[in-house]
Amino acid sequence: xxxxxxxxxxxxxxxxxxxxxxxxxxxxxxxxxxxxxxxxxxxxxxxxxxxxxxxxxxxxxxxxxxxxxxxxxxxxxxxxxxxxxxxxxxxxxxxxxxxxxxxxxxxxxxxxxxxxxxxxxxxxxxxxxxxxxxxxxxxxxxxxxxxxxxxxxxxxxxxxxxxxxxxxxxxxxxxxxxxxxxxxxxxxxxxxxxxxxxxxxxxxxxxxxxxxxxxxx
Amino acid sequence: xxxxxxxxxxxxxxxxxxxxxxxxxxxxxxxxxxxxxxxxxxxxxxxxxxxxxxxxxxxxxxxxxxxxxxxxxxxxxxxxxxxxxxxxxxxxxxxxxxxxxxxxxxxxxxxxxxxxxxxxxxxxxxxxxxxxxxxxxxxxxxxxxxxxxxxxxxxxxxxxxxxxxxxxxxxxxxxxxxxxxxxxxxxxxxxxxxxxxxxxxxxxxxxxxxxxxxxxxxxxxxxxxxxxxxxxxxxxxxxxxxxxxxxxxxxxxxxxxxxxxxxxxxxxxxxxxxxxxxxxxxxxx
Numbered sequence: 001x002x003x004x005x006x007x008x009x010x011x012x013x014x015x016x017x018x019x020x021x022x023x024x025x026x027x028x029x030x031x032x033x034x035x036x037x038x039x040x041x042x043x044x045x046x047x048x049x050x051x052x053x054x055x056x057x058x059x060x061x062x063x064x065x066x067x068x069x070x071x072x073x074x075x076x077x078x079x080x081x082x083x084x085x086x087x088x089x090x091x092x093x094x095x096x097x098x099x100x101x102x103x104x105x106x107x108x109x110x111x112x113x114x115x116x117x118x119x120x121x122x123x124x125x126x127x128x129x130x131x132x133x134x135x136x137x138x139x140x141x142x143x144x145x146x147x148x149x150x151x152x153x154x155x156x157x158x159x160x161x162x163x164x165x166x167x168x169x170x171x172x173x174x175x176x177x178x179x180x181x182x183x184x185x186x187x188x189x190x191x192x193x194x195x196x197x198x199x200x201x202x203x204x205x206x207x208x209x210x211x212x213x214x215x216x217x
Numbered sequence: 218x219x220x221x222x223x224x225x226x227x228x229x230x231x232x233x234x235x236x237x238x239x240x241x242x243x244x245x246x247x248x249x250x251x252x253x254x255x256x257x258x259x260x261x262x263x264x265x266x267x268x269x270x271x272x273x274x275x276x277x278x279x280x281x282x283x284x285x286x287x288x289x290x291x292x293x294x295x296x297x298x299x300x301x302x303x304x305x306x307x308x309x310x311x312x313x314x315x316x317x318x319x320x321x322x323x324x325x326x327x328x329x330x331x332x333x334x335x336x337x338x339x340x341x342x343x344x345x346x347x348x349x350x351x352x353x354x355x356x357x358x359x360x361x362x363x364x365x366x367x368x369x370x371x372x373x374x375x376x377x378x379x380x381x382x383x384x385x386x387x388x389x390x391x392x393x394x395x396x397x398x399x400x401x402x403x404x405x406x407x408x409x410x411x412x413x414x415x416x417x418x419x420x421x422x423x424x425x426x427x428x429x430x431x432x433x434x435x436x437x438x439x440x441x442x443x444x445x446x447x448x449x450x451x452x453x454x455x456x457x458x459x460x461x462x463x464x465x466x467x468x469x470x471x472x473x474x475x476x477x478x479x480x481x482x483x484x485x486x487x488x489x490x491x492x493x494x495x496x497x498x499x500x501x502x
Binding site for chain 2: 048050071074075076077078080082088090091092101102104105106149153
């Protein structure tokens with residue numbers, strides 16, 4: 001469960017979010033929609049505690065932003081899989097190593113890592129491409145690799161920040177379908193996007209954000 | 218195991234920065250190692266000279282032997298005196314014969330050599346030696362005719378030696394601080410080049426120590442490789458230099474290759490650990 005209680009964050013140069021009160025369920029699929037600069041990324045960053053609310057608090061599972069110690073934040077992030085518009089894949093290692101990194105961080109054994117990475121590559125349709133480097137993959141494949149990296153640690157929550165921003169419409173729809181599959185298996189998915197056409201009519205909750213203020217749908 | 222392999226792989230991934238760090242460490246540790254060898258050998262020379270320190274005391278001719286024995290006993294009680302050796306007239310005659318090959322009685326018909334005493338002084342490893350107070354005290358005995366000693370020369374050598382030790386210590390500290398800064402800045406370059414990796418690690422839940430470890434391991438490896446190269450250079454240099462020196466002065470450079478390697482590698486581990494930890498900690502702040 002994710003809960004934002006009156007959470008506000010303002011950057012030094014202005015903008016951010018203010019007085020956000022919202023709750024996401026354990027197996028919920030929700031879209032956060034709003035134009036560029038409306039505060040979508042700020043809201044997501046507060047959820048994975050990259051930004052701490054200056055007012056109010058964010059509670060994710062047992063982690064409360066008003067009480068959490070800095071050294072505990074990595075353990076919260078292990079429960080969250082993150083997918084970004086710009087992929088954030090590491091150019092100096094192949095697909096397998098990129099995905100395996102999440103598991104090394106948690107301390108999985110070598111055999112478990114091989115099994116899990118293979119499984120997650122199959123899940124996103126990238127099996128057989130584990131030796132490729134990010135630059136050898138298309139945009140869609142790189143984004144699926146990011147999803148595989150997020151899924152491989154079997155997170156409770158997937159946070160996706162404009163994951164379709166660099167993808168063509170067909171690949172974007174495929175990615176959303178992939179998220180829906182993940183959600184059906186019990187993982188909460190919160191996806192930020194500025195493209196209403198992409199998310200409308202899919203039967204999921206839509207949270208609208210404008211100028212840092214949330215308007216519930 | 219993953220962190221160790223990441224540290225080793227980083228050496229290959231960041232070839233240029235690795236080369237810079239290893240070369241800098243190699244240079245600074247070579248200087249540090251040279252200073253240590255020079256310092257150790259200078260110390261040996263000083264210790265040798267100190268072992269030779271002695272004060273020769275000659276007594277007035279008319280002083281009876283019993284009284285001289287009492288005075289020598291009194292010398293032993295002077296602060297800084299280690300031991301004394303009384304040299305009687307007949308002993309002095311034997312020394313004369315051993316040095317000149319002739320009997321003094323055959324030359325002048327009687328033994329004119331005075332009774333004397335060799336006073337050995339206490340040597341302290343680190344303190345400057347000043348025999349002047351001992352000499353002054355000995356001279357104050359009316360039975361004493363003449364005191365011979367290398368006092369001023371000893372004092373001068375000791376003074377220069379102390380200055381030398383101070384300069385060497387300061388130089389060594391300076392070299393080590395420079396090495397820490399070089400390693401720190403080199404690792405910082407690596408970190409800036411790898412900020413994406415650090416961000417990715419933080420986002421996927423890596424703890425602070427997990428993020429730090431590969432960079433620290435990489436820094437320590439730079440240091441160890443630099444130390445090994447410096448040790449090889451110094452050992453080769455000392456072996457060649459020692460042979461050359463021995464052929465002209467019969468002086469052999471004192472050092473142990475294992476101790477030298479041990480000190481340099483330990484030093485490199487400490488300074489590279491400090492340097493790389495400093496760099497990554499500053500970045501993670």
